[in-house]
Amino acid sequence: MPLANTPDPPYYAVIFTSTRREAAEGYAAMAERMEALAATQPGFLGIESCGGEELAVAVSYWRTEADLLNWRRNLEHAEAQRRGKADWYSSYQVRVAKVERADRFDGRV
């Protein structure tokens, strides 16, 4: 189920968009590990991500702002952030946003 099954708003989204360097050894394993680790954190609601040649986009959803701050400070996650800057990313943006409305289409017209 690639779409995250989030509850009714309000809740929080962390929009992480990144470009990578040519040689980004260990990146894929780290990205997979971080998605799995995020899913064990308090207040985690889901993640939706995809990676293109140019740009990767990962949006994670959290019950409260405190939950996403807690995840930002997780020790293993902080180490991945440090390695990301040193070794993997050529650029990234992180945006914290409060989801106010949501619509869903499940295939029935």
Place this chain on the structure above:
Amino acid sequence: MPLANTPDPPYYAVIFTSTRREAAEGYAAMAERMEALAATQPGFLGIESCGGEELAVAVSYWRTEADLLNWRRNLEHAEAQRRGKADWYSSYQVRVAKVERADRFDGRV
């Protein structure tokens, strides 16, 4: 420049995540046209998107909520939304979120 050059928050994000049917003829041309059309709309700040096998994620950024509502109601966009439900998407979610904080890394550690 695949990362959107957005201003300081606050501003709005529309997070559009979708899965497609096996036969989605005309989808790629429509997606490209909609990105180009969005960029001509009042209050458009940028878009960041990628498409994987399983899931496509497109996040567009808007100055105000009125700007993104105006884009939602654009006639050509409304027709693309209708065709999307009828012909292209197996499921999607649209989330409207207010960006409260943003951080950027541009490659210098």
